[in-house]
Amino acid sequence: MPGRPTSGGDGVSRVDLAAQQAALLRALLADGPAPPGFDTARLRVEAQVLRRKHGRVLAYQRPELAEQLGERFGPLFAEFAAGRPKRDAERSGAYADAFVEWLIEGGHVAKPRRGWVSRLRRR
Structure with a gap:
């Protein structure tokens, strides 16, 4: 049927699958709750690994x-x-820019000379 979400082999619609994926991303990237069927402790470990990767x-x-x-x-x-x-x-x-701004606001690094932040954002 046109406009009707198709389902995968296990009967889950694409809409439901997209919602489940979004919930998993929230758990991994934004400290959201673990979706049903996922181990909370393991997701926290994976979230830490992803944060370290983002840092690298x-x-x-x-x-x-x-x-x-x-x-x-x-x-x-x-x-x-x-x-x-x-x-x-x-x-x-953009995430790197947010980190730089956080560092400046927190006094961890000196506010750069005029124009440095705009050059940083143009990269």
Whole structure:
């Protein structure tokens, strides 16, 4: 039938599958509740792994920032990511910009000279 969501081999509609996937992403990226059938503890471990991965990507994208922060980079990024998880459709560059702004607002790095933030965003 036109307009009717088709189902997969197990009888789950595409709409239901999309909703289940969205719930899983919320659990992994935004500290949402574990969807039915998923182990909460395992999802938390996976969420931590994803946050560390995001931190490595960010350090690769902004090596000058990682160098400036040195040993503080990991703990500061972990603190930032705990309060501001990466959104499922968010570009990693936008997430890096949000981290830089968080660092500046928190006094962890000095506010850059005029124009530096706009150059950072153009990358």
